[in-house]
Amino acid sequence: MRTETLAVRSGDLALAPDDVVIAEGIEGEDPCTFPSPGSRRLLHGELRRRGFTVHSGTLRAATTGSPGDPVLHLARCAPPGARKQILGVATAPGDERARAAVREVFRELGAAFRTRTVLLASPRSFCAGVDRAIEIVERVLTDRGSPVYVRKQIVHNIHVVRNLERRGAVFVDDLDEVPVGATVVFSAHGVSPAVRRRAAERDLDVIDATCPLVTKVHAEARRFAQHGDTVVFIGHAGHEETEGTLGEAPDHMVLVESVADVAALRVPDPERISYLTQTTLAVDETAGIVAALAERFPALRAPRSEDICYATTNRQEALRAVADDADLVLVVGSVNSSNSQRLVELSNRRGTAARLIDDASDIRPADLRDAAVVGLTAGASAPPELVEEVVDVLAGLGAATVKEREVTQENVHFALPRGVCAR
Ligand code: SF4
Structure with missing residues (x-):
């Protein structure tokens, strides 16, 4: 990957040390060669992990400039089977740490450019219990307006939680944070009788999103x-x-x-x-x-039916169907998602390195260097669009052949609780 360094001429671009700006476009350059959103996502994530404050914007390169100008680092690259790209990152003048980091990330990203196969595990992503829990909060927000209090994360996924927060949900750790008499939703993970008693003591209007x-x-x-x-x-x-x-x-x-x-x-x-x-x-x-x-304990009694749920079992089975043939497995899910963590562990136990990612920006370019075949799945609380985003990002790094391996079909649906109207 060819790299070059130019001064940035941009009237209002003032950068402090450890600030970087990723170019969404570069004035004067062919718009067709602007970095793919995928490359930008990986650049953004990698620089953020290295402790930089990352901004985005359109930059204007200049071959001459004063010593006090920010510096634009450019990398021209041609991923196999994908369109040519120019990656651009501006750093503060004299910020040697940022300069070195940008150069290193460019190198790592360049090494990640290749054609590859993506093996999509199926089933993956939302299960019936998660779908139901999210729909309950959405319905209550629509019917009663915000704020709607939710005890704990409704499901263990940061994107789901942030999305519902934007719409007026207020997530609390303790019922004592909920105003007396207010509406509160219990999360999909369930609560103990003590929590139910506390809700009654505070006269809360409880809507229970516990998975059946x-x-x-x-x-x-x-x-x-x-x-x-x-x-x-x-x-x-x-x-x-x-x-x-x-x-x-x-x-x-x-x-x-x-x-x-x-x-x-x-x-x-x-x-x-x-x-x-x-x-x-x-x-x-x-x-x-x-x-x-x-x-x-030979007298041990078992539950009437298996407690590990269908969604957990199916996602692990689907993971097995892709992990053995993959060089790397990516599991979309949040760190507190138990079933997502189990998928990572399962892949590692089978000898294929796996990474848990909240979204595409968590993919480390260095992990992709030798990954000609990437297995991709998502825990039961991870939204499906995040998987699609990962596929798009990988396809931006070189032609990607996507193959889905479906081990079973899921047709499970849980009814909403009384008091919550179906859409
Ligand atoms: S993972 Fe299983 S138990 Fe948990 S919400 Fe989904 S279906 Fe219910």
């Missing part, structure tokens, strides 16, 4: 506990779903996260023991924990 498949696990917890069992809950400490389910029978339930936890487990009566699981666990790891429990 989480509600099913809560009911099983109550049933087993009423039977006098110690209920072993296989899940992740601190996750909202875990807290909500354990809260159904706190005196009868115990959390285990691993086979090692099973070995250390002590229960009052080994003849009265059952287990439940979080809905978003890794199927293979959970099977190992259940097997360890059954070996230690």
Whole structure:
């Protein structure tokens, strides 16, 4: 990739050290060669991760300038099978750190230009429980106006949360932050009876967006506990779903996260023991924990039906269908999304490096250098348009052949709760 450095002549462009401007266009250059949105997204993300404040704008290059002018770094490149591009980043005069970073990112981006295959895992992205939870908040916003309070993130995805915030949703960690008598939506992950009691004490108008498949696990917890069992809950400490389910029978339930936890487990009566699981666990790891429990406690009772939900199972199955043939797997999802994290772990366990990305700007160009085949999927809380954006970005780095590998079709739909009208 050929690079050059010019002074920027732009009347109102005043840059401080660590400020950079990515050119959306460069006056005087052929508009057909402006950087693709994909290249700009990767440039933006990489410079942001390196601690720069990144702006965007149209820049005007000049071959002459004064020493105090910002500096425009240009890279002319020709990704195979994609149109020629000019990447431009302006840095403050004398900002050597920014200059070196821009040059390095240009090099990394240049190395990422290649033709590649994108293997799309299917099913991916939104599940029925997430669709329902988002629709509930949207409907309540439409019917009652803002603000609508939501306890915790409605689903674990930062883009979903920001989008609903823009529309008037107010996300709170604690019900005490909600004004007395106001409307509050419970998130898809469910709440404990203690939270429901607190809502009643504050006279809150509760709309429950708990996924019906989480509600099913809560009911099983109550049933087993009423039977006098110690209920072993296989899940992740601190996750909202875990807290909500354990809260159904706190005196009868115990959390285990691993086979090692099973070995250390002590229960009052080994003849009265059952287990439940979080809905978003890794199927293979959970099977190992259940097997360890059954070996230690032969009287172990299982839930009536599998607690790990269809969406989690299907996304893991689809991931398997692409990971083995990919050089790199990208999982679209937020860091607090349990099922997304499990997809990353599953791919890594199968020997294909995986990265969790909130969106395309999180893709590191250096990761793409040797990735001729990229597997792509998304956790159940990640919007499908973010996957499309990743495909567009990859296609901007060189011709991309997209192949979808579908392991099953999903036709699950959950009805809205009473009091929330369907669209
Ligand atoms: S991942 Fe499963 S349990 Fe969680 S919201 Fe989706 S369908 Fe419900």
